[in-house]
Structure formats: structure tokens, C-alpha cells
Amino acid sequence: MSDARLVFERNPVWRQETDPIRRQAWDRAEVVVGSAEPEVISGHLAAGSADLPWGVLLPQEGVPIGGSETGYALDPYLAFNVIGPRADEVLGRRQIRRALAGAIDREGVAELAARVDPGWTAHPAWSIVPTGNDGHHVRERPPVAAPGESGRTLAEAGWTGEHKLIAVCPAVPPYPEITRSCAQDLARIGVSVVVTELPLDEYRELLDDPARAREGAWDLACTSWSPSWCHDNARVFLQPLFQSSDWRGTANCGQYGTPRVDGLINDALNTVDPRESAARWGALEQEPIEDCAIVLLLFRSPKGASRRSSRLRDAIALPASGHAVDLVNVRPADVEA
Structure with missing residues (x-):
């Protein structure tokens, strides 16, 4: 994988009491910058060296997309x-x-x-x-x-x-x-x-x-x-x-x-x-x-939800963003809230 990274960290001025809709479930998110074949990305997701595809959709036929009806x-x-x-x-x-x-x-x-x-x-x-x-x-x-x-x-x-x-x-x-x-x-x-x-x-x-x-x-x-x-x-x-x-x-x-x-x-x-x-x-x-x-x-x-690692849940698609995952809703699979 590429050494180039985009790093997103928590907004230090965000407050839960003023934003009851969203949560800060993550300390940081790293996006690998570069191009790769879908098979390579899928391999990283399966191995646990990556959690989500970014800028590319890897649909899994038969796996529910989640959220409301997405429409074509x-x-x-x-x-x-x-x-x-x-x-x-x-x-x-x-x-x-x-x-x-x-x-x-x-x-x-x-x-x-x-x-x-x-x-x-x-x-x-x-x-x-x-x-x-x-x-x-x-x-x-x-x-x-x-x-x-x-x-x-x-x-x-x-x-x-x-x-x-x-x-x-x-x-x-x-x-x-x-x-x-x-x-x-x-x-x-x-x-x-x-x-x-x-x-x-x-x-x-x-x-x-x-x-x-x-x-x-x-x-x-x-x-x-x-x-x-x-x-x-x-x-x-x-x-x-x-x-x-x-x-x-x-x-x-x-x-x-x-x-x-x-x-x-x-x-x-x-x-x-x-x-x-x-x-x-x-x-x-x-x-x-x-x-x-x-x-x-x-x-x-898409025929189904995009591939993701087993460490995540609530990876809900956003139709207006090409069915990309809404990062606000993604949660670690072992965390309840």
C-alpha cells in the first residue's frame, strides 16, 4: 500500500451537548492515497490491514446496503x-x-x-x-x-x-x-x-x-x-x-x-x-x-453493501455520494454506543 496518507482527527471544539445526532466514535481516520485494483483492496479488507474502501465501491451481492431504500x-x-x-x-x-x-x-x-x-x-x-x-x-x-x-x-x-x-x-x-x-x-x-x-x-x-x-x-x-x-x-x-x-x-x-x-x-x-x-x-x-x-x-x-472489515458495523451507504459509507455512523463492531 502507498505511504501517502490523509489523516482526519477529532474536532477539538465539537461538543456532544450541542450535537445530539452524531457521535465521536473514533480517535482518527487514515486514508491511504493512491490507486489499486479492487482485488487488492478486497484483500486488505479481508486481512484487516484496511477497514473501508475509499473512492471506490466493492458491492457484495446479497448483503443488505442498510438504511432506507437507496433508489437507482x-x-x-x-x-x-x-x-x-x-x-x-x-x-x-x-x-x-x-x-x-x-x-x-x-x-x-x-x-x-x-x-x-x-x-x-x-x-x-x-x-x-x-x-x-x-x-x-x-x-x-x-x-x-x-x-x-x-x-x-x-x-x-x-x-x-x-x-x-x-x-x-x-x-x-x-x-x-x-x-x-x-x-x-x-x-x-x-x-x-x-x-x-x-x-x-x-x-x-x-x-x-x-x-x-x-x-x-x-x-x-x-x-x-x-x-x-x-x-x-x-x-x-x-x-x-x-x-x-x-x-x-x-x-x-x-x-x-x-x-x-x-x-x-x-x-x-x-x-x-x-x-x-x-x-x-x-x-x-x-x-x-x-x-x-x-x-x-x-x-x-449497487447489488449489495460495499465490502468492509469485520471490525466495523453500521456502514450505511449515502446514495447522494455514490453510495459511499457515511463515516459519521460507522462504529467499531465491539462497541455498543
Whole structure:
């Protein structure tokens, strides 16, 4: 294992009487900095030389995750950059976005993800809000277009074949494999795609900055969105992903936005009655689907709790953090409180 460490120690000003929810069960936590194959990490957990994986999930099929129903994530989807220099003639056109989306074989992407990342359940996505979330609605499943049909749609929308699209993804499985699979599907209809894998920090920095999208640094981004909570949560997906927002760190990395969608979001937010609010969010979801604001690919969720050492208990997953363990709740297995 690496000699580099991040050391977290107790906050000396924390007081139990002012924070009745949490506990200080640990004197310190050490995080090993570096990369390792999942098998290597699992070996350290089994040997007791490590307690938890950090920054990687090692699901154990059949082992309950713990906590409340976690819900599936929209993981991944393809974001379109609709504000780049060529947006007016390429991805800013709905018919072109529809033709690109129709050419991608989501069933094939799901099979690929299952092979590359077998610890996760993967289903083709036909809606924005995934299954396992209160805001989920079953949507009509569109057919996969034949290459010739998508090619004709592209030509009718003004695609000339002169443009080469830049697709970015994090250099973390299964995202490179999925992005390359989508690029191959698009190549069949005459669309050339260059896939760029980036270290996670560079990838996040790129997508967090609308100015980079405006410059045309990327055209397609393989990314994901996880629910912050799973009850009454259509808003968790629809507002951050589709409301007009041009600030740094926005989830709407491709800068999609229309006055109609913004107005529908505001109407849903201002609705007090829970049933009417849910109905408004459900109706709103169809708008970006019809507009092909993004390419829906997969719903994914871990098949079980991540591996951990036998010295721990209460390692509860946080869906909003990629099912990482909530360190506040983790306890030594031999300590009651």
C-alpha cells in the first residue's frame, strides 16, 4: 500500500451537548492515497490491514446496503453541449440530438456495464427519474432506430458530416467503455466521435465550468446523477439538470434551458399541495425527454453493501455520494454506543 496518507482527527471544539445526532466514535481516520485494483483492496479488507474502501465501491451481492431504500441513479447519461461555438448548426438542434440518441443501443450499453462492473445492477433508462425513487414514472420505450433511419434524420436536420464530436468521460470504469460503445453506435450513422478519458479531478473541473462548454472544449459528456433523497424526489433530478443555470459548479453542464421548462419548474416549486406538486413534476419530466435534452442511458444501483472489515458495523451507504459509507455512523463492531 502507498505511504501517502490523509489523516482526519477529532474536532477539538465539537461538543456532544450541542450535537445530539452524531457521535465521536473514533480517535482518527487514515486514508491511504493512491490507486489499486479492487482485488487488492478486497484483500486488505479481508486481512484487516484496511477497514473501508475509499473512492471506490466493492458491492457484495446479497448483503443488505442498510438504511432506507437507496433508489437507482441516472448513471450514466450523455449530456449535450448546447452552447458551444457550433451549437446552432449541430447539438443546438433538437432533430440532430434526437437522431444521435436514437442511434445508441441502450440494451447493449446495459449488457456492457454489467460485464465491466458486475457489482452493480444496470437497466436501460427510458425516463429521467430512475426506478426506486418516488418521482419515477414509467415512460414509453422508443425503438432503437436503424442506422439508415438515423442517418436520414441527421441529413434532414442539416448534418453534413463535417463535424467531429468530442466526447469526454472520467477514466473510471465503466464510463470509458460505455462512452466508446456509444461512439461506435454513432459511427454507424456517419458521426465521428473522439473519446477523451480524463482523470476524475480534471473531468469534474471541465464540466463544472460553463465557460469551457461555451468555448467548445467538449460536445458530449458521459456523466451521472444520484438522488439526494428518495422520497418525493422528482425535483432532485429535474431542477438541477434542466433549469437554466450558468454558474460554475452547475449540474446542468451542457447549459440546456428553455423558458417553458424554467416556468414549469417554478410552477412545481411553488405548488403547496403534495399531490398536485407530484403531478406537475411528472408532467414536466416529459418536456426535456421530448426535447432530447440529454441521452438517457442507464439506471444503476449497487447489488449489495460495499465490502468492509469485520471490525466495523453500521456502514450505511449515502446514495447522494455514490453510495459511499457515511463515516459519521460507522462504529467499531465491539462497541455498543
